Amino acid sequence: MVIAQVAVQSKFTRNLWVCLIGALLLRALMQRLRNQRIFAFMAALPGPTGLPFLGAIHRIVGINTTNACRYLKNLCKDYPRNFSIWMCGIPHVLTSDPEAISAILASSENTDKFSHHKCIKTEYPAIVSAQGDEWRNMRKLVNPTFCISNFKVFERNFQYRTNEFLNKLDKHATGEEFDIHLPVHLCTLDLVCDNMIGCEMDVQKNNLEYLSIAMSRAIEMMFERAFQPIFWPDFTYLLSGQQTSFRKTYNPGLDFVKLGIEQRMKARKEGVVATESEENFRSFLDILLDNFEAGIISMKQVTAEISEMYFAGSITTANTTAWVFKLLAMFPEVQERVCKEIDEICDGEQVTPEDLHKLVYLEMVIKETLRHYGPPFTGRKITEDLKVNENLTIPAGIEVFMFLYLMHHDPEYWQKPNKFYPGHFSPNLESKRPKGAFVPFLSGPRVCPGYKYAMRSMKLMIANTLLHYTFSSNEKPPENMTDLEFRILFMPVPVNGLRVKIQRREWHNE
Numbered sequence: 067m068v069i070a071q072v073a074v075q076s077k078f079t080r081n082l083w084v085c086l087i088g089a090l091l092l093r094a095l096m097q098r099l100r101n102q103r104i105f106a107f108m109a110a111l112p113g114p115t116g117l118p119f120l121g122a123i124h125r126i127v128g129i130n131t132t133n134a135c136r137y138l139k140n141l142c143k144d145y146p147r148n149f150s151i152w153m154c155g156i157p158h159v160l161t162s163d164p165e166a167i168s169a170i171l172a173s174s175e176n177t178d179k180f181s182h183h184k185c186i187k188t189e190y191p192a193i194v195s196a197q198g199d200e201w202r203n204m205r206k207l208v209n210p211t212f213c214i215s216n217f218k219v220f221e222r223n224f225q226y227r228t229n230e231f232l233n234k235l236d237k238h239a240t241g242e243e244f245d246i247h248l249p250v251h252l253c254t255l256d257l258v259c260d261n262m263i264g265c266e267m268d269v270q271k272n273n274l275e276y277l278s279i280a281m282s283r284a285i286e287m288m289f290e291r292a293f294q295p296i297f298w299p300d301f302t303y304l305l306s307g308q309q310t311s312f313r314k315t316y317n318p319g320l321d322f323v324k325l326g327i328e329q330r331m332k333a334r335k336e337g338v339v340a341t342e343s344e345e346n347f348r349s350f351l352d353i354l355l356d357n358f359e360a361g362i363i364s365m366k367q368v369t370a371e372i373s374e375m376y377f378a379g380s381i382t383t384a385n386t387t388a389w390v391f392k393l394l395a396m397f398p399e400v401q402e403r404v405c406k407e408i409d410e411i412c413d414g415e416q417v418t419p420e421d422l423h424k425l426v427y428l429e430m431v432i433k434e435t436l437r438h439y440g441p442p443f444t445g446r447k448i449t450e451d452l453k454v455n456e457n458l459t460i461p462a463g464i465e466v467f468m469f470l471y472l473m474h475h476d477p478e479y480w481q482k483p484n485k486f487y488p489g490h491f492s493p494n495l496e497s498k499r500p501k502g503a504f505v506p507f508l509s510g511p512r513v514c515p516g517y518k519y520a521m522r523s524m525k526l527m528i529a530n531t532l533l534h535y536t537f538s539s540n541e542k543p544p545e546n547m548t549d550l551e552f553r554i555l556f557m558p559v560p561v562n563g564l565r566v567k568i569q570r571r572e573w574h575n576e
């Protein structure tokens with residue numbers, strides 16, 4: 067019985083490969099006929115030679131989410147910062163060049179994500195995954211969410227939820243190691259509910275750990291698909307059953323989002339403003355619901371937007387904050403300096419939003435963390451010819467893979483590329499670096515709209531945590547910070563989790 071099942075499965079996989087290769091051959095042939103100009107551009111740039119029609123796809127066989135950064139870094143070793151690479155009949159430029167990356171990101175004509183991005187999309191195209199005018203219209207609704215007047219409410223919530231996080235953390239002050247990613251993620255989930263949905267869902271109070279586990283796994287599955295060419299076409303993804311298992315993993319998060327939307331709609335019907343004290347506050351959901359009620363967008367769209375915002379806003383800040391705690395645990399001298407800065411500013415009292423601009427060294431630590439473990443890559447489809455400089459114009463039809471991770475470790479821009487060295491962000495060294503060489507939030511029209519929100523919430527959470535606890539770790543820092551096995555949850559996170567030990571600070575025990 068088992069043997070028969072295995073035989074059916076392997077026949078099925080073989081048939082999938084045959085269909086896929088057939089489709090690719092056909093597509094490559096048609097493309098060749100259609101676009102001679104692209105072929106000339108690709109031939110003029112250096113790059114690996116490819117197999118007929120399949121291109122250099124064999125160069126990424128064996129790549130997966132745990133080895134992707136190292137694997138791609140090795141691939142890039144033999145080529146200049148901009149090189150061409152054919153993948154399954156699709157012409158790509160792979161770049162880690164600040165000049166090219168800045169030009170692409172600044173272009174208001176070339177804002178569409180590259181084709182592989184479809185692996186990262188959720189239910190329905192929304193702010194993170196939408197293209198063209200759909201994206202442009204949605205971005206107009208997102209920007210007011212991050213207006214200055216909303217920050218008063220955001221920051222009150224940052225403080226309130228950080229206090230809840232600290233209460234939860236106390237049970238770990240036993241000298242045992244634990245993975246700090248989970249409690250941090252529950253806190254950032256609460257924050258996205260409070261600030262984007264305008265609804266208190268109390269993820270931390272209710273111990274909704276399943277949400278963090280399901281969301282993290284769903285994100286990881288999206289990246290797994292992105293690294294498996296066999297699952298790029300929708301039909302192979304669907305027929306293999308991968309789509310069904312993704313849905314099962316993704317749905318608990320989606321159901322939770324729907325519950326939040328229902329609660330907020332009910333509250334609006336009852337005339338409850340988003341928060342009691344700030345009548346001017348409009349959460350992202352409120353902006354969307356105004357548009358829904360005016361008949362401009364559908365409920366499906368509202369759900370998709372909130373769902374993508376929920377993912378984009380919670381896992382990114384959780385990864386970075388948890389990484390900062392882990393790195394402080396591994397580098398006690400850095401931790402000591404951060405604590406000294408915090409203690410001087412607040413003298414043992416709570417760190418407030420007004421104090422944040424004084425936390426200069428902490429900001430350097432967060433940026434150095436993002437340099438190593440921020441989003442490693444992104445991509446754009448060039449839809450209109452783009453001039454990078456006198457020697458390089460990327461023609462429409464090219465897909466660009468921007469390898470931020472490589473740029474963020476390029477010895478030409480970083481004194482100690484593979485070390486944890488917050489000094490990289492001292493004003494002196496920052497001024498010597500090309501402007502586009504550090505872009506963890508990207509730049510240009512599709513820059514992360516949550517940039518300021520993220521930095522302020524992380525600083526407040528980290529500073530207030532360090533007032534109460536010190537961090538240590540059983541692990542020694544690696545010689546080379548890039549020598550780790552990662553899962554990719556938008557950003558690299560170690561496969562063994564972000565394990566730390568915490569101890570109450572002395573004045574706590576007095």
Ligand code: HEM
Binds near residue numbers: 205374380383508515
């Ligand atoms: C450390 C924290 C964060 C990092 C490193 C980060 C990074 C990024 C990056 C690199 C992108 C562009 C992705 C691409 O085009 O491929 C992006 C987009 C986005 N981010 Fe963030 N982000 C962070 C926090 C947040 C927060 C807190 C929010 C919301 C509360 C948020 C909301 C968004 C949204 C809505 C987009 C899509 C923007 C668009 O396509 O127009 N992010 N983020």
